[in-house]
Amino acid sequence: MFCNQCEQVAKGGSCTTIGTCGKKSEVAALQDLLVYALKGLSMVAVEARRMKIVDKAVDEFTVSALFSTLTNVDFDPERFINLIKECVKRREDLKNKLKAAGGSTDFKEAPATFTPDETIDGLIKQNEELSDYPEEINEDIKSLKLTTLYGLKGVAAYAYHAQILGYKDNAIYDYTHEALRSMLSSDMSLEDWIALTLKCGEINLKVMEILDAAHTETYGHPVPTEVPLGVKKGKALLVSGHDLYDLEQILRQTADKGIYVYTHGEMLPTHGYPSLKKYPHFYGHYGTAWQNQSKEFAEFPGSIVMTTNCLQKPHDSYKDNIFTCGLVGWPGISHIQGQDYEPAIKRALELPGFKEDKPGKTIMTGFGRNAVMGVADKVIEAVKSGAIKHFFLVAGCDGAKPGRNYYTEFVEKVPRDSVVLTLACGKFRFFDKDLGSIGGIPRLLDIGQCNDAYSAIQIAVALSKAFGVGVNDLPLSMVLSWYEQKAVAILLSLLHLGIKDIRLGPSLPAFITPNVLNFLVEKYNIKPITTPDEDLSAILNKEIVEA
Numbered sequence: 434m435f436c437n438q439c440e441q442v443a444k445g446g447s448c449t450t451i452g453t454c455g456k457k458s459e460v461a462a463l464q465d466l467l468v469y470a471l472k473g474l475s476m477v478a479v480e481a482r483r484m485k486i487v488d489k490a491v492d493e494f495t496v497s498a499l500f501s502t503l504t505n506v507d508f509d510p511e512r513f514i515n516l517i518k519e520c521v522k523r524r525e526d527l528k529n530k531l532k533a534a535g536g537s538t539d540f541k542e543a544p545a546t547f548t549p550d551e552t553i554d555g556l557i558k559q560n561e562e563l564s565d566y567p568e569e570i571n572e573d574i575k576s577l578k579l580t581t582l583y584g585l586k587g588v589a590a591y592a593y594h595a596q597i598l599g600y601k602d603n604a605i606y607d608y609t610h611e612a613l614r615s616m617l618s619s620d621m622s623l624e625d626w627i628a629l630t631l632k633c634g635e636i637n638l639k640v641m642e643i644l645d646a647a648h649t650e651t652y653g654h655p656v657p658t659e660v661p662l663g664v665k666k667g668k669a670l671l672v673s674g675h676d677l678y679d680l681e682q683i684l685r686q687t688a689d690k691g692i693y694v695y696t697h698g699e700m701l702p703t704h705g706y707p708s709l710k711k712y713p714h715f716y717g718h719y720g721t722a723w724q725n726q727s728k729e730f731a732e733f734p735g736s737i738v739m740t741t742n743c744l745q746k747p748h749d750s751y752k753d754n755i756f757t758c759g760l761v762g763w764p765g766i767s768h769i770q771g772q773d774y775e776p777a778i779k780r781a782l783e784l785p786g787f788k789e790d791k792p793g794k795t796i797m798t799g800f801g802r803n804a805v806m807g808v809a810d811k812v813i814e815a816v817k818s819g820a821i822k823h824f825f826l827v828a829g830c831d832g833a834k835p836g837r838n839y840y841t842e843f844v845e846k847v848p849r850d851s852v853v854l855t856l857a858c859g860k861f862r863f864f865d866k867d868l869g870s871i872g873g874i875p876r877l878l879d880i881g882q883c884n885d886a887y888s889a890i891q892i893a894v895a896l897s898k899a900f901g902v903g904v905n906d907l908p909l910s911m912v913l914s915w916y917e918q919k920a921v922a923i924l925l926s927l928l929h930l931g932i933k934d935i936r937l938g939p940s941l942p943a944f945i946t947p948n949v950l951n952f953l954v955e956k957y958n959i960k961p962i963t964t965p966d967e968d969l970s971a972i973l974n975k976e977i978v979e980a
């Protein structure tokens with residue numbers, strides 16, 4: 434087993450026996466074989482496109498299958514066996530279409546021709562024999578190939594959420610196939626790989642834009658919303674992950690059933706969407722970020738639905754209460770078929786629910802681009818008057834490492850005349866802190882999920898237009914935390930936009946070689962986080978020197 438795609442990677446730079454995430458070596462092998470098979474499918478899809486054959490089902494399958502291999506999505510070997518077989522079947526069907534159209538189907542490369550073994554042991558053995566980079570001796574190219582593959586998994590996650598709501602764009606699928614196919618090529622230079630890697634950031638920007646449209650056109654623009662962190666007496670159902678469509682179906686199917694629906698983790702910002710917040714039984718938010726789920730799910734007295742990542746090994750104490758849906762999977766855990774949530778609803782009704790009302794704190798969410806731009810005049814005025822001197826985007830993923838306390842401390846220490854914008858699950862390090870407000874503008878603005886990074890970029894672009902300067906010249910600093918591959922895609926988008934001076938933590942990706950890192954430092958001045966005091970002082974002193 435070799436996996437180094439996330440921040441939780443084992444010491445030494447790769448997980449080699451079992452993943453820190455709980456991924457077993459057999460699942461790692463099947464995921465690798467699936468990616469290998471997808472490269473073959475993409476090879477045929479690129480050729481088919483040359484003949485003007487675009488198979489939409491193949492495109493959507495590619496995205497779903499890639500997303501399945503993202504960290505903390507699917508741990509079920511059976512599902513990967515089926516995906517590998519489906520991939521090869523789709524590849525052969527596409528070859529037939531290509532042949533019928535007069536195209537060449539003379540593929541020599543193994544990923545475009547291999548037949549999957551019938552048994553799991555045979556598939557694992559096949560994976561061992563089919564080394565992904567047999568020709569790749571250049572460590573830097575290998576690093577860029579992995580960066581592109583991981584970025585592509587992030588792109589696939591966003592594209593999957595968008596395509597579920599009917600939002601698609603051929604440019605995304607074109608790039609996905611082209612990049613997967615390119616991973617088999619041995620004649621691309623380092624420069625070619627740098628270009629293809631940065632192109633992943635450009636495509637990711639496009640897919641995030643489409644996802645933003647999918648969410649805001651389907652559910653309305655988020656509005657600032659107060660979300661209770663306490664609980665209501667009654668039956669309860671908890672929704673975790675990121676998918677808005679699943680949540681909507683759950684809200685519809687639980688209406689009038691005497692169940693209160695709560696969000697967990699990255700579902701928190703869904704309370705801000707007009708078409709979701711209208712349900713009276715959509716009550717509040719329970720718990721914090723994904724890595725605390727084993728404690729929080731064990732204490733939740735209702736059923737739990739995991740719509741996407743990040744899933745951890747379900748403990749015995751709640752394994753009968755938790756349900757996966759969509760691409761998420763864990764062997765032995767009930768999986769919701771289609772969007773029929775009846776089993777989770779039935780379980781919620783069997784479980785005791787909360788015995789009494791327990792009012793708690795409330796927090797604010799819903800500061801997407803529309804809401805923030807709605808108060809743009811106030812923001813600009815506050816900057817011009819000197820009431821707001823700096824913006825910090827403290828955003829990204831949470832995780833289990835103790836070093837992530839940096840982000841809590843950083844937010845606690847930012848000067849009183851600055852505003853903190855945040856998104857993704859990293860915010861649970863400080864989401865319930867009362868930072869007060871400046872001239873009616875809250876000092877802590879929750880833009881949304883990691884899936885809403887496009888909204889943050891639009892806010893930065895709007896500010897730069899308002900002040901007539903480039904984004905890099907704004908009094909805006911990005912202090913980011915990464916965990917899985919969506920963060921890789923977002924980082925590539927920021928680089929594609931030419932954003933400089935990003936601080937990244939809690940550690941740098943294991944798949945980046947020193948030479949690739951040097952390139953990023955020289956071109957984008959990207960740097961690792963140090964201590965909150967040191968980083969704040971460097972950021973604010975730079976500003977004084979520049980002023």
Ligand code: FSO
Nearest residue numbers: 742743830857858883919
């Ligand atoms: Fe977090 Fe997990 Fe949203 Fe990630 S729940 S860590 S970037 O998968 O998706 O922010």
Ligand code: SF4
Nearest residue numbers: 436439448452453454
């Ligand atoms: Fe290790 Fe992360 Fe890969 Fe899991 S996803 S096996 S923790 S590198």
